[in-house]
Amino acid sequence: GESVGLHLPTLSVQEGDNSIINCAYSNSASDYFIWYKQESGKGPQFIIDIRSNMDKRQGQRVTVLLNKTVKHLSLQIAATQPGDSAVYFCAENGSGGGADGLTFGKGTHLIIQP
């Protein structure tokens, strides 16, 4: 079936470096994408979202890029800090309208090295 997935399960970066987390999706009808951060034992925390009519959106230290041609989504974190260590999930919400459930990718564990 259609799903959202991630390329790498673990990403290790040096503190202060930039991080890029990738995500591929297969539902070409998806019109809304979200990145969540999840720390161990906690609920997913909203980071940033993007709608399908955009290809880039920036937040505080984070940027999300959307390439609809190849159905690819990425999250860029600038100047990575120890507090950024977590599992990052991309999720998509289809175009069916209503209170649709999110389809999550498999998650990337971001590890910050001092």
Add this chain to the structure above:
Amino acid sequence: AAGVIQSPRHLIKEKRETATLKCYPIPRHDTVYWYQQGPGQDPQFLISFYEKMQSDKGSIPDRFSAQQFSDYHSELNMSSLELGDSALYFCASSPRRGSTDTQYFGPGTRLTVL
């Protein structure tokens, strides 16, 4: 800012018992969603409610049921519990019914079935 409240935070049950999880959405949010997250897995959508009516249904087992009440809180009822039901259960809420509304997650209930 007020967040989604879930209770209990931890629950231990025996096989074949029943469990009830509660979710209190963010004030003025009228849509709630339930997700199940197994160890090392991504969250899986179970079911959602808008204005006390079921809105979307995911991979919720027939042994589970849920409802939303007039004050918008929701309860997930789980019967004939199995070992495989051990997981984190998250509730999320959004401000209104719509496929592009951000879902905000609660801290989760950790269910352990022995």
